Amino acid sequence: MNKQHLLTGVSLATAVIAVAFACAKPKGPAGQLGASASVKELMDKRKLTEADVEAALRTYTPGGRADEYMILASGGQAGQILAIGAPSMRLLKVIGVFTPEPWQGYGYGGGGNEILAQGHQGDQKLGWADVHHPNLSETKGDYDGQFIFVNDKANARVAVVDLSDFATKQIVVNPLVSSDHGGAFVTPNTEYVIETSQYPAPLGRDYAPIEQYKEKYRGLAMFWKFDRAKGRIDQAASWAIELPPYTQDLADAGKLDSDGFAFLNSFNTEMAIGGTLEGKPPIESGASQNDMDYLHVIDWRKAEKLVADGKSTTIKGVKVISLETAANEGILHLIGEPKSPHGCDVTPDGKEIIVGGKLDTHATSYSFEKIKKLIDGKQYSGKDAYGVPTLDFQQSIKGQVEIGLGPLHTVFDNKGNAYTSVFIESAVAKWNYKDMKLLEKIPVHYNIGHILSAEGDTVSPDGNYVVAMNKMSIDRFSPVGPLYPQDFQLIDIEGPKMRLLVDMPIGIGEPHYSQMIKMDKLKTRKVYPVGENIYTGQKDPSATLAGQEKIVRSGTTVDVYMTAIRSHFTPDRIDVEEGDTINLHVTSLEQSEDQTHGLSFNLHNIDLSLEPGKHENVTFVASKAGVYPFYCTEFCSALHLEMAGYLLVRPKGTPPGSAAAAGSASAAPSGSAAPPAASGAAPKK
Amino acid sequence: MLARLKLALDGFYEFLQRPLFLWSRPVLALLVIPIILATFKPLWHFDFEAPQYPKGLSFEVFSYKLESGHDGNDLREINILNHYIGMKKLDHVELDDLDWMPFGFGIVAILLLRVAAIGNVRALVDLCVIIFYFGAFSAGRFVYKLWSYGHHLAPDAPVKVEPFMPVIMGVKKIGNFTTYGRPVAGTYFFTAAVLGVVALTLVHLIVGRIQTRREAARREKAATA
Incomplete structure (x- = not known):
């Protein structure tokens, strides 16, 4: 850093600090000086640079203030x-x-x-x-x-996750394939959720020897029909397209200009099948021999019509457009794409498709206009081994940008810039997809996979944040054993230069893609109406209100209609016989925000979360005689520990309330003679 | 002496029969409006503040119902909290005064129109007495009910507290809660109507007395002349 930069940096940081403290400190001759002196002291003590302090001020969010975005x-x-x-x-x-x-x-x-x-x-x-x-x-x-x-x-x-209650x-379940990768990507109005297969296998999950790979193994593009009103995928209205056994990878739906199309890339067009023990090359090298793999271009609107016209065959209950039909009817086209590609991302205007070649140093931009012209004019460069028409690579692309080693995924801002993750280099490359120029790279830590930007794959990205999702964190966090956390790095892209703001360890799994949505777009419910079954979205038929609690016995089945409200369950005693089946119906009568109860039956692997209003149904067998306390597992109130009850499971053949059931040690001479009919015959409905 | 008293009483009876000033009749009819408003507007407002309720809890008493914040949930929440100290439920069943209060207001409104129609002082005095009594009785019931809530706590409640007088006006600290009570629109409208009737009655009494004196003086003059 030269002197000029250092001075600018210091003065900028001082200005930021001064602003931050101007409100807090009374103005006096030494007011500002005192404030920055104490901050400087803190910076020295914690060994923080001006850039650190700036980044902290950019991200620090006091309790009680909501974040601007949510990353999912x-x-x-x-x-x-x-x-x-x-x-x-x-x-x-x-x-x-x-x-x-x-x-x-x-x-x-x-x-x-x-x-x-x-x-x-x-x-x-x-x-x-x-x-x-x-x-x-x-x-x-x-x-x-x-x-x-x-x-x-x-x-x-x-x-399918509902964001009204998360x-x-x-x-x-896709009954046709056993692994997927190109999913779950939605079309612009969520007409479909696209899911494409990863490792080819016989469709319908059948067996075929690996030697018949080329003949029997296939890829698949599944189009799951989404019923927005019901909030569920309509499996009967979903359909698929059979694809050649190239290992299909990531997919993206076209938008605006390219709406109605879907794009997915593939690797292993060599159709390598490994065989390392037999001395054959592993898939990793067998699949990396060709300089080009295939970008698949799918006209899903046309495919939808074909299905409606009955030009599909049904496999395992799913309507499938055969590879032959797909090739002949012009709904599937292939275009070469540079070596072992990974990302496949449509630009916000829908005019271009950006593909990162994992083993190529370029990001390639395909022009949808050019592709469409070639398809409409049937100007094919040839056909692949399965008869699928291919388009000429050079005639399909807008251009290529030298990005670096291992470009993968690309996201966008609102100024015509693309941000591509560069895996081998551990960097994010910013480049302009309008004039195809590399602008800047920022190192990330380390081995970046996916990348996301604020609303970055919509028609209108926000252009303020990028998050690098890194596979390795090596020296970024405190050690927690040989399995290291993943590292999400938030990058500020608002200024002329990208700035790394903060690292977030992810200690639960290896995340792949993520999306970032403006918080105010989420209309989240705070409580459920009393008795809602959250899995049906309806009031549960067994919803129990105050005063309706009861235990209904019928043979060996016991229906318990229970309510939970601070700080008690009603009923709080359930008396059954060994072997009885218990149908528990429990409703939370709470309606206040964040007033959640839990309900666990120990030694029965039952644990419910009863958010305000929620209803749950549980069926279990009281298989072993004994006394099982049940209790609220959320510290709901001052009398939370008292929010408990007993499941009493009598040994088989013991009448309720009988001391004989308690065993010989506590057998009492009196009070044990209650005839079974007195309390054992439960009131029937 | 007796004759003097009789004379005075005669004067008073005669005064009671007198018609109201013409202008006061439409005024009386108009006083129905604040009574109607009082029937349908909240009468009293309560606020509860505690650390774990950053949005606060509140409820309002109407002549015929209870209404509470956050879509009615605040009252449910207050009742859940109150059950810990064994307080009776704050609801329509317990506060059955809400059954007759609106009829009370209705009767007052009808009586107002009656006075405006009949238009004599006797009816106005009746109304003044009734409306004052109705107001005082309602306020008294309200205070008694609150007192009763704070003094009839279930003996088996999980949390034992000394019987207490809940807040009516102003601020009161109860446990972790700061509670506030204050009259609101409905009470103000009703008070305005009561004050209107009282003022009209006073005007008639005072003006009537002055006029009676004048007439008596005139009569005396005429007698001596």
């Missing part, structure tokens, strides 16, 4: 979505999606079990996911703040 981030192997406030970079919530989440009572007895069960596959009660790409619902290509979708790469699933409402 992939939780990676945790199978969840993370909600993070920005610019403060504070974790607000881990949303249970594919993995049980005990705090939210998600997957521990209540309705969340049913959502998770939607994602089970046969006998496999999947308890995790590899969450990759969360995508916010859009209206006219802009985030509307209503829903977020996310894919599970490991098991080819897509989840709860997962649906998991759909």
Whole structure:
């Protein structure tokens, strides 16, 4: 740093500090001097530079003040979505999606079990996911703040999370493929949620020997139809397109000019199948021989019509447009793309598609106008091995920009700039996609994967923040054992130069993509109306109001209608016999913000979260005689510890209230002779 | 002596029969408006402040209902908190005065119109007495009800507190809560109507007395002449 810069830096920092303290300190001859002296002392003590202090002032968000943005981030192997406030970079919530989440009572007895069960596959009660790409619902290509979708790469699933209460409402399983990657990406009005396969395999999850890779293995582009009014994916109205067995990777939907199209890239067009033990090259080298792979261009509007016209075949209940039909009807075209590409991102104006070549130093910008002209004029450069028409690379692109080593994903600002993550170099490259010029690079720490910017993949990005999502953190945080946290780095892109503001450790999984939405677009509910079943969105038929509590026995089934309100459960005693099935219906009667109760039955793996108004239904078997306290697991009030009750499970054949049930040690001579009929025969409905 | 008293009483009875000043009849009819407003506007407002309620809690008493902040949830919240000290529920069932209060206001309104129609002093004096009594009785019931809430605490309540007088006007600290009470629009409208009737009555009494004196003097003069 030269002297000039240093002086500018110091004076700028002093100015910032002076402004920060002008309000707090009384104005006097030594007022400002005193303030900056004490800050300087603090800076010395904590070894902070002026840049550090500036960054702190840029991001510090006092308690009680909301962040300007919310980042909704992939939780990676945790199978969840993370909600993070920005610019403060504070974790607000881990949303249970594919993995049980005990705090939210998600997957521990209540309705969340049913959502998770939607994602089970046969006998496999999947308890995790590899969450990759969360995508916010859009209206006219802009985030509307209503829903977020996310894919599970490991098991080819897509989840729907409602942002009115940040709860997962649906998991759909792709029955045709067993891994996905190009998802969950939405079309501009959330007509569809796109999910494309990753590793080719026989469609419908059938078996075929790997030697028949080229003939039997296939890729797939799934178009999940979203029913916004219901807030659910309509599986019956969803359809797919069969693709060649190139390893399809990331996808993006066109917008504005390119609305109606989807773009996805691929690698391993060599169709390498490994065989390391047999002395064959591993997939990593087999898949990296060609200089070009294929960008897939899909006309989904046309495909939608084909499906409506019945030009599809049904596999495992899904309407699939065959590869042959896709090639012949002109809904699938391929264009060369430089070596092992990764990112595939449409510019905010929808005119260009930016592809980063992982093993190429360029970002390539494809012109949608040129592609459209070639397609409309059927000016094909040839066909691939599966008869899919190909377009000439040079005739399709607008140009290429030398970015650096390992360009991956690209996001945008509102000034015509693109920000590309550069993996091998550990940097973010800022370049102008209008005049195709590299402007600046900033180092990040380390091995950046995805990148996000504020509303950066909408038709109107905000242009103030970028977040680098780094795979490695090496020396950035305090050590916590050999498994290191991931590192989210917030970068200020408002000024002429990018500035690194703050690092946020992610200690729950390896996040992939994330999106950043303006906080005021989220219309979040604060409480549920009393009795709401949050998984159906309706008042539960078993919702229990004050005064309606009861226990109804019918044979070996016991229905408990319970309410929870500070600081008691009604009923607080449940008396059953060993082997009875208990259907617990519990409603929180609370309606005050943040007044949550929990309900756990110990030794039964049951834990519910009862947010104000929420209703939950749990069915379990009292399989072992004993005394099981149940209690509220949220410190709800001063008498929280007293918010408890007992599940009393009598040994089989013991009448209720009978001291004989208590065992020989405490057998009392009197009071144990109550005939079973006295209290055992429960009132029936 | 007796004759003098009789004379005075005759004068008073005669005064009671007198018609009201013409201008005061439309004024009486117009006083129905604040009574109607008092029926439908909140009468009393309570605020509760505590650290864990950054948005505060509040509720208002109307002649016929209770209404509380945050879509009615504040009253539910206040009741949940009050149950810890064994206080009875603040609701329409317990505060059954809300059943007859609006009828009281209605009767007052009808009586006002009656006086405006009949238009004599006797009816005005009746009205003055009734409206004053109605106001005082309602206020007394209100104070008694609050007292009763604070003094009839369930003996098995989880938290034992000394019986107390809840806030009516001004500020009172109860536990972690600072409570505030104040009259609002409805009470002001009703008070205005009461004061209007009282003022009209006074005007008639004073002017009537002056006129009676004058007439008596005139009669005396005529008698001596």
